[in-house]
Amino acid sequence: MFTREDNERLCRVGPGTPMGEAFRRFWIPFLLPEELAADGAPVRVRLLGENLIAFRDTEGKLGLLDRYCPHRRVDLFFGRNEQCGLRCPYHGWKFDTDGTIVEMPAEPENSQMLQDTRIKHYPVIEWGGVIWAYMGDPAHKPAQPPLMEWATVPSTHRYISKRLQRTNYAQGVEGGIDSSHVGILHSLLDPDKKDLPFRQKQVSPLSAVPYLAMDTAPKFFVRPTRHGMTIGARRNASEIEYYWRITQFLLPFYTMIAPSRNDGTVMGHSWTPIDDYNCWVFTMTWNGERPLSADELDYGAVHSDTKDDGSYEPLVGAADDYGLDREVQRLRSTTGIEGIGMQDTAVQESMGPIVDRSLENLGSGDAAIVRFRRLLLGIADELETTGEVAVAKQADLYKVRSAGVVLPHGVDFQEGSARYTEVK
Secondary structure, eight states: OOOHHHHHHHHOOSTTSHHHHHHTTSEEEEEOGGGOOBTOOOEEEEETTEEEEEEEOTTSOEEEEESBOTTTOOBGGGOEEETTEEEOTTTOOEEOTTSOEEEOTTSOTTOTHHHHOOOOBOOEEEETTEEEEEOSOGGGOOSSOOOOHHHHSOGGGEEEEEEEESSOHHHHHHHHTOGGGHHHHTEEEOTTOTTSSOOEEEESSOTTOTHHHHOOSOEEEEEEETTEEEEEEEEEOSSSEEEEEEEEEETTTEEEEOOSSOSSEEEEEEEEESSSSOEEEEEEEEESSSOOOGGGTTTTSOSOOBOTTTTOOBSSOGGGGGGOOHHHHHHTBSSOOSSHHHHHHHHHHHTOSSOOGGGOOOOGGGHHHHHHHHHHHHHHHHHHHHSOOGGGGOGGGGOBOOEEEEEETTOOHHHHTHHHHBOO
């Protein structure tokens, strides 16, 4: 039984909360590099329930500071990014990327305030096609972010997008590790089966994987790993074979989508917590061996189109019923909503910004969901008990992939798929 107290502990990510403090021990992706230009406009950032300001200085260095000037609490979004520093427009206090106050033009030159006053700042790096922040105890800062394959390949081998989702991060993660919904939510309908109550034809656009629609009740096998867990969803493929959809959950909030074909192209997400009620969804498509082709950049509309005003809000959302077309739903698809990413967003946001999980009725297909919740509460407990989150410093553990494979009966899914799931 997952209680309301458990749910509070899982979902609350602000400063001082058990989960928020655990997340602060990890490097966290939060911006795309193109959002910050040298001497360009600073960007408002809300991350783990905290209001911050990000900027790139004249030399290209990145800064992430408290959003409010320590003098009179002016919002530094209105500051001037100039000559290797961000200047408050009110009294001219200027801050470098390390949070040092380098100028106080309204104070005497020898003012002790210049040495004694500081603004809160966090370390920031640009790596792997995204910008990362570390918001935890400096003594525990990992040497590098997790070495997920998408972050280590050349830029030509990956495509990364970002969008806003108005839910707690956990709803996104749970959708990402839930293989049982794929053959239903994302399915196309067969117009020739008009008399059947459930008329799946195939999973769109995963037509290379007919097993998802043929067997909508997979059997789940969840294996704990040092990076989180590996999930094997087993479907019948023939009298002597199973189709295994193998997905990865990587602590604290990364998921990988099983590909429709094992040609090296994989997709995944980071469900970065903005606060208790919102998250940034970074979607990654990558290939470990070669540049992506044009048709691989957004296979199945997993990367949702967003507004070009810097908000990263999807072009359609709750106010538009996510573009729901009832005629399309009647004749062509389960949802009547275009695109896998938008279909996932619609059902996840429909639950409300935070789900009351104490009201759920979980079934056999929810084994990975149960394990995820235990894992997350476990790292919060680990931090409170030991003062450490060990996995945060073990970047090499994240060298894994997802896979979709057909294996003979009796073959262990992890052993049989190892050549696809292991990253050298």
